[in-house]
Amino acid sequence: MRLIDSTASVPSSMFIGCSDSRVSEGTVFNAQPGTLFTERNIANQFHTTDPNTHAVLAYAVAELGVKHVIVMGHYGCGGVAAAIASPPAASIDAANGVVQDWIKPIRELFQSSNRPEIVELRDRLGNQTVVEEPDISEPGFRALVEENVKAGVKRIATDSVIVNHYATLGTNATLTTKRAESNDPPGDIFIHGWVYDIANGEIHDLGVSVGPPGKPVPAAPFPAVANAAISTARKHSSNSTEGNTTEGSGGHDGEVSKRCEQICQAKRFFSRFSA
Known part of the structure; x- marks a missing residue:
């Protein structure tokens, strides 16, 4: 807080x-x-x-x-x-x-x-x-x-x-x-x-x-939202490792992608875009 x-x-x-x-x-x-x-x-x-x-x-x-x-x-x-x-x-x-x-x-x-x-x-x-x-x-x-x-x-x-x-x-x-x-x-x-x-x-x-x-x-209306979602998914994933995700790219490893879908499937929408 x-x-x-x-x-x-x-x-x-x-x-x-x-x-x-x-x-x-x-x-x-x-x-x-x-x-x-x-x-x-x-x-x-x-x-x-x-x-x-x-x-x-x-x-x-x-x-x-x-x-x-x-x-x-x-x-x-x-x-x-x-x-x-x-x-x-x-x-x-x-x-x-x-x-x-x-x-x-x-x-x-x-x-x-x-x-x-x-x-x-x-x-x-x-x-x-x-x-x-x-x-x-x-x-x-x-x-x-x-x-x-x-x-x-x-x-x-x-x-x-x-x-x-x-x-x-x-x-x-x-x-x-x-x-x-x-x-x-x-x-x-x-x-x-x-x-x-x-x-x-x-x-x-x-x-x-x-x-x-x-x-x-722009091709990516909300890169900030995508980044926030991916960041949160990483924090919640016990198996996640440091990947090569770049800002606005939506790229992440398989474990984080799986966790993203578990937390909120809507994030798949954002992962299609790149800044």
């Missing part, structure tokens, strides 16, 4: 995830403290009308100088499932009312999406008086989880915080556009959309990453 307390929190990445206790960033990535600046809410949503999430993004960009913002949903998300199911009766209590207001954008997305899997599910449910929450394997449900993540990426990429930040790149940024505790000019920020599969521990890149105009998206 003393070591954590004495270490400054300067993460290079921001994480927007779901409040579901099964998909915390520590559980999924086995990430060490200081790796991810985190915001979690029901169904991993981002809306400028939500001052909490908006403030987290603003602080991550302006003060922490993060290089990556990731929106990660997960299959089987209860918030997305509730948006597919019939809403409660009109006489709902205050708690249910708040939740229904929060998932309303996902319900609207379900009704407006033209993605084939969602259209098929919507048409199939159209004649039912009461719609129950779908099974986790339902293709339309899984598709809506993905579309919800994509919508979040789009909202962030077009938000004033990101747009204004991109506008300062390649210019002589003033002191007001620089981080408060840094003399460095604003840097590139990339926004990513991923989905976590709670059934097998794998993470899927939805291929919707966005970056500054004209800038290619």
Whole structure:
């Protein structure tokens, strides 16, 4: 605890995830403290009308100088499932009312999406008086989880915080556009959309990453997370030996690789990349 307390929190990445206790960033990535600046809410949503999430993004960009913002949903998300199911009766209590207001954008997305899997599910449910929450394997449900993540990426990429930040790149940024505790000019920020599969521990890149105009998206969105996962795996592996792992490479010996999968299968996703 003393070591954590004495270490400054300067993460290079921001994480927007779901409040579901099964998909915390520590559980999924086995990430060490200081790796991810985190915001979690029901169904991993981002809306400028939500001052909490908006403030987290603003602080991550302006003060922490993060290089990556990731929106990660997960299959089987209860918030997305509730948006597919019939809403409660009109006489709902205050708690249910708040939740229904929060998932309303996902319900609207379900009704407006033209993605084939969602259209098929919507048409199939159209004649039912009461719609129950779908099974986790339902293709339309899984598709809506993905579309919800994509919508979040789009909202962030077009938000004033990101747009204004991109506008300062390649210019002589003033002191007001620089981080408060840094003399460095604003840097590139990339926004990513991923989905976590709670059934097998794998993470899927939805291929919707966005970056500054004209800038290619890096091949390794989160080398720091990969390195943290590998480092933790080494510490937990009694048979591990000093290998020739290099930063961001994801390379490690067989024993560490085996332990990585035992701790968190999601790390296999990161090992495909090199910095």
